Amino acid sequence: MKKKIIVGIGITLLALFIITVIVVGFFLGDAVKAGMQTVGPKVTQTALTVDAVHVGILTGSGGVDNLVLGNPDDYKSQSPIAITVGKAVVSLAPGSLLSDKIVIKSVEVRSPEISFNGNPFGANNLNKIMDNVNAFTGGSAAKPADANVPAQPATKKAGKKLEVDDFLITGAKVHFNGATLPLPDIHFSNLGTGPDGITAGDLTQKILGEITTATIKAVGESVANLGKGAADAATGAAKNLGNTAGKIGQGLGGLFGK
DSSP, rough: HHHHHHHHHHHHHHHHHHHHHHHHHHHHHHHHHHHHHHHHHHSSSSSSEEEEEEOOOTTTTEEEEEEEEEEEEGGGGTSEEEEEEEEEEEEEEEEGGGGEEEEEEEEEEOOOOOOOOEEEEEEEEEHHHHHHHHHIIIISEOOOOOSSOOOEEEOOOOEEEEEEEEEEESSOOOETTTTTOOOOOEEEEHHHHOHHHHHHHHHHHHHHHHHHHHHHHHHHHHHHHHHHHHHHHHHHHHHHHHHHHHHHHEEEEEEEEO
């Protein structure tokens, strides 16, 4: 009888554990989604929406569906959206979810679409977003009340510790002036492997920094190639015009017996 009671208690506890995992797993995705849509706009100073977040506590798998990052106000008239990510797949260490540092084994961002607005050699939407992120992560200094008192560095905002072992952005495309430009894969690894880890703000800064650098390089090369093509076309046209003028001159000379 006693043995049956112990077995019954064990089965009950196991059932409660399974139910808890299912319930927590179901609502954890919603919690992460809400967190992204709350914290994201504070970091970038732009709109950020996510359709869905999936988290498997037992498997350590996760994903984000249709993440949309809005453009800064100065560029909304050109395009309301700066970056769209249709799918991102995440693998993490399940046991780290309840620890001081969440260990993310891998992240794969698939086929993001980037709208570039502005000047690749000056002010543009991606640089504006980067300025906002840098300010959030402590890149700006507090203004002193007294001009004679030196400014104090801004206090860096605390956040949950993260470790990202592998991060890959693949199949990215940039839309600029009606053209679509492919970006090479962006890959980095071993972020936050030390005891201090990195924060979500630091990770955002790293990701957007890599995207901004790659995008501006691609757009700049496209503009340079376009300029070179126009110059070559103008040179060719001038050469053809010169040849035509020479032939006309020869014809007129013959007409007047010269």
